[in-house]
Amino acid sequence: MSDASAPVAIVGGGAVGTSTLFHLAEQHDVAGVLFEKGQLGSGSTSKAAGGVRNTYTTPLNVEIGNRAIDYFQTFEERVGEPLDFRQNGYMYLYHTDEWAARWRDLAVDLREQGVTAEIRSAADAAETFPGLDAAAIQGALYGPDCGHVDPHSLTQGFASAAVDRGATIHTKTAVTDVVVEDGAVVAVETEAGRYAVGAVLDAAGPWAARVGAMVGVGLPLSFFLRRIMVTSPMEGASGPLVIDPEWECYVEAERNGSLLVCDTAQDVHDVADPDTATEGSVGYDYYLRTTEKVERLLPGLADLDVVNGWGGVQSHTPDGHAILGPTDVEGFHVACGFSGHGVQQSPVVGAAMADLLATGSTDRFDVDQLALDRFERTDRIDPEGMA
Template sequence: MVSSFRAVVVGGGCVGAGILYGLAKRGWTDVALLERTQLTAGSTWHAAGLIPSYARSRNVGRMIARSIEIYEGLEAETGQNVGWHKCGQLRIANTRDRLDEYRSYMDVAEVQGVRARIVSPAEAREIWPLLDNNSMLGALYHPDDGHIAPADVTQAMAKGARDLGAKIHLDTEVVGFERMPSGEWRVKTSRGEIVCEHVILATGNYARQTGAMLGLDIPAIPILHQYWITEAVPEIVERKRLGLPEMPILRDEGYEGYLREEGDGLMFGPYERTEQLKLFAENGVPEWFGADLLDEDFDAVSWNWE
């Protein structure tokens, strides 16, 4: 049986749910989301959920600030916990050039309406008491940054969209598209056909595959990235016992990555060097892949750890 909608969003991750929610909030309630398995089962399941405000583009900075505003209102609107940790973000400058970069950014932040300030080495150590760095010249501090649980915020946006009348169809794989003489689209799925005015692709790892169904060669190929979670760190356990706030996400050009609290330990997200980057699903996502972890590759990030 053919269904009809004004717009169809393909992909049930954080981006797809966010688009559906945004359309519904703007009055487009005759919309549907199609997900091949379950919500959050793809790229979103693998995400660390960091929300950094640092951006040179005025529009990107405003978009990030608006995202934080939306996320902070979701829990009250939907009654669902979104796992938002507003712990801030601290970026260490070990060189004069890096500190100059952060100073030049301050004018951009002011135009974007983003709160940020340059802090001294002493204040950086107060903000991040476990920091042992005698070479830093200062740091850039964003107090409103943080991290969010990707699956939780996706489910909350999906609920918000449903509450406004949008439809979500799970276990519904899109297998093809057809442009009709009327200009509308016929979306072919594993559970029948849907006719709509607009198609929005938000398929993450599957972007090239869904794009190819429309004759598009989308230059989007996943790159393998790792993050590591340590065992319990006694100092963090003690901070929690004392009721102290979560430390900000820490970024340091020295190890090219981020470090943040995760449970009683730390999450370390090292960034691989260009020559060590490895592509994934270059010729299509494997049928078995979903909420799966790939094999670790310590050699690719051993220098970050060192």
């Protein structure tokens, strides 16, 4: 492989890297090469709950959310691979007048941006998600267009379709260095040899800062550990993903009625090493505290068994938005810092990154708002309030 070459190398085979690889081949006829140090999707992508939404506070995220939902609806015809996507909605619960006002204002903003957003009474919310205790809440904001995508079928779909169109994927192959000459990327060193390349995309998720450091590009990322537990099936459980920002938790009913439960108040902040962060992270203490809290909303939870659980690392930026685009090193691009929405943004972001890598510009959305240099500018995008 020492004489191998490719126009573009992608570091990282999560949802973002595989989507970019696919769009390079499909939209630009560029046969890129992707290196993944483990298995495809084995980073943050495999830990994601799979939530998909267009309910954000910043217009750019709403726009990306709307486009992503449209993409997921038409995935099979665009990509030629099956996708497990359902629009079961999102429902944000509230308990106080202050939050009621906040959600009412947001619903108005969202409707102005083409998003279906309805305020529901406590009784209606409890009908929308059977098992929810109406007495525990004041009401809810309901977004019926939101839903759930399976991160595995998404990543595998993009990867298979990219390979069918001429791209190459090397799994179990870490990129160990990115070689720069005269200020421009010329090659990547990998565990399987050197590749001469014209451009590199750093799509390494929680490891993106380490890849950036290979070329002296600093990325303002911080990491935290988020944990999820899965219960035995609850009879009749179905409906939207239910989020309670005041009580800091969310619940989603799987197709078989199992509940996927997350206590965001138990996130572990300031994780230093993404390699070791998840080890032994979901234990009895987490289950106990999560169950105690969430059964106030869903009393039936007390009768269920905990059957599974996992932790995963999320990458955060100071303003809750991803970092996308070129850097000071010619040919070195980044797509990282997606916090809790990298899976759902991957189709739209991957298409834009492919444009940037192949042509140097994109008109899919205003990607400049998410450029790395925004942190030094005065015209910064507002922080995302629902990151």
